[in-house]
Amino acid sequence: MSKRLRKEVNPIKQVLLKDLAQAAGVSEATASRALSGSGRISQETRERVRSLAEVMGYQANPLARGLAGGNTNLLGVCGSGVLKPFMHRLLSQLASYASSQGQKLVFAPLPLLEGLRVLLPLQIDGLIVCWEGLDEDLAAELLEERALPTVVLGTRSEYCSSFDVDREWGVKTGVAKLIELGHRRIAFVGESTANDKWQGFVSAHTDAGLSVSQDAIIACEGTPLGGFGALDQFLSSGFTAAFATNDEIAVGLLRALEEKNFKVPEDYSILGYDGIYLDQLGRPRLATLAQPSGTLAKMAINQLLDGTEQINESIPPELIVGDSIGKMRD
Amino acid sequence: MSKRLRKEVNPIKQVLLKDLAQAAGVSEATASRALSGSGRISQETRERVRSLAEVMGYQANPLARGLAGGNTNLLGVCGSGVLKPFMHRLLSQLASYASSQGQKLVFAPLPLLEGLRVLLPLQIDGLIVCWEGLDEDLAAELLEERALPTVVLGTRSEYCSSFDVDREWGVKTGVAKLIELGHRRIAFVGESTANDKWQGFVSAHTDAGLSVSQDAIIACEGTPLGGFGALDQFLSSGFTAAFATNDEIAVGLLRALEEKNFKVPEDYSILGYDGIYLDQLGRPRLATLAQPSGTLAKMAINQLLDGTEQINESIPPELIVGDSIGKMRD
DNA sequence: TTGAAAGCGATACCAA
DNA sequence: TTGGTATCGCTTTCAA
Numbered sequence: 001m002s003k004r005l006r007k008e009v010n011p012i013k014q015v016l017l018k019d020l021a022q023a024a025g026v027s028e029a030t031a032s033r034a035l036s037g038s039g040r041i042s043q044e045t046r047e048r049v050r051s052l053a054e055v056m057g058y059q060a061n062p063l064a065r066g067l068a069g070g071n072t073n074l075l076g077v078c079g080s081g082v083l084k085p086f087m088h089r090l091l092s093q094l095a096s097y098a099s100s101q102g103q104k105l106v107f108a109p110l111p112l113l114e115g116l117r118v119l120l121p122l123q124i125d126g127l128i129v130c131w132e133g134l135d136e137d138l139a140a141e142l143l144e145e146r147a148l149p150t151v152v153l154g155t156r157s158e159y160c161s162s163f164d165v166d167r168e169w170g171v172k173t174g175v176a177k178l179i180e181l182g183h184r185r186i187a188f189v190g191e192s193t194a195n196d197k198w199q200g201f202v203s204a205h206t207d208a209g210l211s212v213s214q215d216a217i218i219a220c221e222g223t224p225l226g227g228f229g230a231l232d233q234f235l236s237s238g239f240t241a242a243f244a245t246n247d248e249i250a251v252g253l254l255r256a257l258e259e260k261n262f263k264v265p266e267d268y269s270i271l272g273y274d275g276i277y278l279d280q281l282g283r284p285r286l287a288t289l290a291q292p293s294g295t296l297a298k299m300a301i302n303q304l305l306d307g308t309e310q311i312n313e314s315i316p317p318e319l320i321v322g323d324s325i326g327k328m329r330d
Numbered sequence: 331m332s333k334r335l336r337k338e339v340n341p342i343k344q345v346l347l348k349d350l351a352q353a354a355g356v357s358e359a360t361a362s363r364a365l366s367g368s369g370r371i372s373q374e375t376r377e378r379v380r381s382l383a384e385v386m387g388y389q390a391n392p393l394a395r396g397l398a399g400g401n402t403n404l405l406g407v408c409g410s411g412v413l414k415p416f417m418h419r420l421l422s423q424l425a426s427y428a429s430s431q432g433q434k435l436v437f438a439p440l441p442l443l444e445g446l447r448v449l450l451p452l453q454i455d456g457l458i459v460c461w462e463g464l465d466e467d468l469a470a471e472l473l474e475e476r477a478l479p480t481v482v483l484g485t486r487s488e489y490c491s492s493f494d495v496d497r498e499w500g501v502k503t504g505v506a507k508l509i510e511l512g513h514r515r516i517a518f519v520g521e522s523t524a525n526d527k528w529q530g531f532v533s534a535h536t537d538a539g540l541s542v543s544q545d546a547i548i549a550c551e552g553t554p555l556g557g558f559g560a561l562d563q564f565l566s567s568g569f570t571a572a573f574a575t576n577d578e579i580a581v582g583l584l585r586a587l588e589e590k591n592f593k594v595p596e597d598y599s600i601l602g603y604d605g606i607y608l609d610q611l612g613r614p615r616l617a618t619l620a621q622p623s624g625t626l627a628k629m630a631i632n633q634l635l636d637g638t639e640q641i642n643e644s645i646p647p648e649l650i651v652g653d654s655i656g657k658m659r660d
Numbered sequence: 661t662t663g664a665a666a667g668c669g670a671t672a673c674c675a676a
Numbered sequence: 677t678t679g680g681t682a683t684c685g686c687t688t689t690c691a692a
Binding site for chain 1: 684685688
């Protein structure tokens with residue numbers, strides 16, 4: 001698109017700083033100062049320019065602004081695994097909250113380093129790193145300098161603000177519920193890397209005066225197929241309930257049980273993790289620990305915009321008591 | 331972030347055009363020409379500069395480029411309704427395909443006009459409009475000038491390329507399947523605005539030599555609750571199967587039936603639309619017409635990047651035969 | 661507190 | 677085919 005064409009065609013009249021300055025009877029420099037936060041300007045002028053800007057609908061061009069060293073109002077999001085069900089929701093939520101705050105979101109579904117290569121030249125004002133993309137060393141380098149405000153989501157970071165999910169607490173709460181329902185032999189089905197979930201699993205037992213050992217673990221892939229395949233081991237070990245480290249596994253297991261004509265929750269109880277079906281349309285509605293994605297999105301963006309100090313919080317997932325857990329059968 | 335800080339901290343060394351030009355022993359103007367497509371340059375120089383650019387890892391700054399009138403490699407996406415389940419998937423798919431093509435996606439979850447206000451100043455190279463955001467007049471104005479390559483997704487546009495979903499064909503195929511399974515009284519449950527779906531519904535009947543009338547329609551909101559509420563009318567009218575205009579409705583109806591202790595698909599067959607649970611984790615797996623979101627995403631971006639002529643295609647959804655439809659009971 | 665002027669990094673036009 | 681130069685819109689430094 002040629003330069004000229006672009007301008008003529010643009011259906012939205014662009015009000016330029018020049019125009020604004022002229023209308024206000026000040027120089028461009030002054031107008032610019034009035035709009036940015038920097039203090040060196042008289043109160044009166046500032047207000048006049050600002051209100052005029054509002055009236056005229058002036059919006060600084062982010063490109064020019066970025067090039068000159070100001071804010072672009074562009075927030076970068078990176079992290080692979082966009083295609084995971086849970087990421088869908090987080091992404092959408094980030095996008096819509098950002099938009100409501102006048103920020104634009106640029107997606108780079110890539111690991112941190114590659115993502116930065118794409119995002120940094122855009123002079124993004126802030127970065128949101130989701131889950132797996134995090135490289136702590138690189139993060140450290142970036143953030144010790146406080147150059148690029150960054151928020152890490154879903155894992156804890158030493159070097160920058162992060163909003164983690166309190167998986168341990170969540171799992172503890174969920175498993176405690178199972179115990180409360182009378183279950184004594186509960187399987188831990190899933191990826192063995194989920195240490196914090198395992199901790200929560202153990203705590204729940206300990207708190208109830210029960211003992212658990214590693215033999216409660218049924219290792220499997222984090223997919224429906226993984227859960228499906230876990231059935232034999234689950235059935236042969238005298239379990240009456242299972243906690244699955246994610247919903248995909250849980251539903252796989254659910255389907256496997258169904259194929260053998262077992263009933264959930266009458267015969268077995270299944271508890272998942274993630275809340276990918278928050279709308280709870282499945283049947284039975286899967287009991288699960290729902291990731292607080294809306295909260296994460298909001299906090300991340302607020303922190304990027306207003307945060308001055310590093311914050312590291314851990315947000316608990318919410319126990320959704322669906323229909324897939326129930327009292328232990330007699 | 332101050333200008334100086336930004337530069338020092340940037341962990342990825344930025345090679346500037348200046349550097350490249352110097353290394354190649356040509357002017358910046360020449361170097362720029364060598365990289366862009368425009369022909370006015372000697373083959374030899376072009377190749378030298380290009381290979382040098384590769385070696386040095388030169389990446390033009392998109393901001394500067396955009397400001398000066400070149401490509402930003404930024405693609406804008408607008409359209410409200412991001413939080414609808416189906417949009418989640420489309421969005422992720424767009425993001426990851428765009429990324430694989432070296433494009434960045436900027437998302438503005440807003441209707442067309444507001445979206446443009448946000449997106450145009452970014453000098454996006456192309457625009458993807460999703461569903462509801464489309465305003466044909468505005469689109470016309472934009473696109474008659476061929477100024478901003480635009481693709482409309484999910485609806486047909488006169489003025490620009492569009493990739494629609496062939497809802498009529500899809501529904502016809504799905505309903506034909508129900509008819510093939512022996513169903514004769516099929517309900518059309520959902521929003522009455524879905525004309526093309528209704529057409530498909532009628533065609534399927536007509537093709538099979540059956541007649542349908544408007545009394546097959548059970549109007550309801552496009553939500554699980556809507557489907558849930560449609561139960562009474564469904565049961566009282568002698569239907570044995572239902573086509574729901576979206577999956578939310580379908581599952582609502584499914585749950586309502588379950589509460590009355592009916593079995594699906596033994597007692598009733600339910601067919602949905604959208605494929606929001608493509609992973610098919612629900613129980614029973616909902617039979618549905620899955621939106622071809624991956625295809626849509628790919629085609630949209632390819633068209634934006636390479637398309638020279640307006641294309642208007644209609645892509646059929648895919649019939650997913652889950653477990654929620656079966657032979658009519660005797 | 662203000663204005664003038666110098667960039668930011670790249671592209672596009674005009675001469676040569 | 678090339679180089680010089682104006683320009684894109686805005687921010688920031690430097691004087692006044």
